[in-house]
Amino acid sequence: MNYSKSLIIFLLLLFSLQTVAGLHAGKTRKMFMPGVPFYETEDLGGGLYAFRYGPYRNIFVVGDDGVIATDPIDVRAAKPLREEIAKITDLPVKYVAYSHSHWDHASGGQIFKQAGAEFVAQQECAKNMSETPHPDVVPPDITFDQQYSIKLKNASLDMYYFGPSHDDCMVVMIAKPANILFVVDITSAPTGWEMEYNPTMAEGYLFNMVPYLKAVEALADREGVKQIVSGHMAIGYNDKNRIFVQPSVGPIDAVREKRIFWEILFASVERELAKGTSLDNMPDKLLASPQFKEEFLDNLHKRNWRDSEMWILLRRVGTYVTTGR
Numbered sequence: 659m660n661y662s663k664s665l666i667i668f669l670l671l672l673f674s675l676q677t678v679a680g681l682h683a684g685k686t687r688k689m690f691m692p693g694v695p696f697y698e699t700e701d702l703g704g705g706l707y708a709f710r711y712g713p714y715r716n717i718f719v720v721g722d723d724g725v726i727a728t729d730p731i732d733v734r735a736a737k738p739l740r741e742e743i744a745k746i747t748d749l750p751v752k753y754v755a756y757s758h759s760h761w762d763h764a765s766g767g768q769i770f771k772q773a774g775a776e777f778v779a780q781q782e783c784a785k786n787m788s789e790t791p792h793p794d795v796v797p798p799d800i801t802f803d804q805q806y807s808i809k810l811k812n813a814s815l816d817m818y819y820f821g822p823s824h825d826d827c828m829v830v831m832i833a834k835p836a837n838i839l840f841v842v843d844i845t846s847a848p849t850g851w852e853m854e855y856n857p858t859m860a861e862g863y864l865f866n867m868v869p870y871l872k873a874v875e876a877l878a879d880r881e882g883v884k885q886i887v888s889g890h891m892a893i894g895y896n897d898k899n900r901i902f903v904q905p906s907v908g909p910i911d912a913v914r915e916k917r918i919f920w921e922i923l924f925a926s927v928e929r930e931l932a933k934g935t936s937l938d939n940m941p942d943k944l945l946a947s948p949q950f951k952e953e954f955l956d957n958l959h960k961r962n963w964r965d966s967e968m969w970i971l972l973r974r975v976g977t978y979v980t981t982g983r
C-alpha cells in the first residue's frame with residue numbers, strides 16, 4: 659500500500675461514506691475521490707486489463723477461449739469486476755488466481771465459483787484459508803509449490819513463488835503476451851520507495867524479503883518484463899499539492915527499490931543496535947539520526963508515512979534483527 663495510515667483511514671472513510679452515498683444515489687456513478695470513479699478498468703493491451711476498486715487493484719487476462727481473473731478483493735468489488743469483464747467479452751471466467759491468502763484481496767470469489775471458475779493458489783494459501791477461514795473466501799481448487807502457468811488460447815498467466823514474504827503464500831504473476839508483472843503488497847507502482855503496508859502486521863517474513871525481491875528481479879530480467887501493475891493504487895501529488903491516482907502501470911524498478919528499502923532499513927537497525935542502543939530506544943534514536951534521514955527517510959515520499967508508524971516498523975525490524983524472524 660502506498661500511503662500513510664492517516665491517508666488510508668481517510669480513504670477508507672471516504673470509501674464507506676461513498677458506499678452509503680452510492681446506495682442512495684440510484685444510478686449516479688459512485689465516486690471514490692473527487693473526479694475519480696469508484697471503480698474503473700484499464701485496457702493494458704495484449705488481452706490484459708487492470709481493474710481498480712477503491713484503493714485496490716487486480717488484473718484479468720482475456721484469451722480466445724476464456725478469462726483468467728485474479729484477486730476478487732471482496733463481495734462488493736467482485737460484482738462490478740464481473741460486469742466490467744462482461745462488457746469486454748462474453749467468454750467465461752475459467753480461472754481465478756490468488757496472489758496470497760489475505761482476506762482483503764482474496765474475498766468475494768463466490769460469483770465466479772458458482773459460474774464454474776477454478777481457483778488457483780500457491781499451496782500454503784490453501785492451508786491458511788482452512789486455518790483462518792472466512793465465509794467470503796473460496797478455497798483453491800488447484801494448488802502448486804514453485805510455479806504454475808494458467809493457459810488460455812493465446813494468453814496465459816504464469817504464477818511464481820519464491821518462499822514466504824508478505825505472507826507465506828504470496829506469488830507474483832506475469833500476464834502473457836502483455837508481459838507485465840502483477841505484484842501485490844510487496845511493492846507498488848510507480849515506486850518501491852513507499853512506507854511498508856501496515857507495520858503492525860505480524861505475518862511479515864522479514865528474513866526472506868530481500869531474497870524474494872531479488873528472485874522477482876531475476877525473474878523479470880529473465881522474462882524481459884519491464885512493467886508492473888500492483889494490487890493497490892498509489893496516490894501522487896501534483897504541483898498544487900492535490901492528490902491524484904497514479905497510473906496502474908509502473909516501471910519494474912519498483913521491485914529493486916523495495917529491495918533496497920529493506921536492505922537499508924535492516925542495515926540501519928543493525929548499526930544502531932551494535933552501538934549498544936536498546937531495542938526500545940532504537941526507533942527514536944534512528945528517527946532523530948541525520949544519517950538515517952539522509953540514507954532512508956529522505957527517499958520516501960514525504961506525505962507517505964508518519965513517525966508513529968515508522969517507529970512501529972523500526973521496532974518490528976529490531977525484533978527481526980535480534981531473533982532472525
Ligand SMILES: [Zn+2]
Binds near residue numbers: 758824843
Ligand atoms: Zn496482504
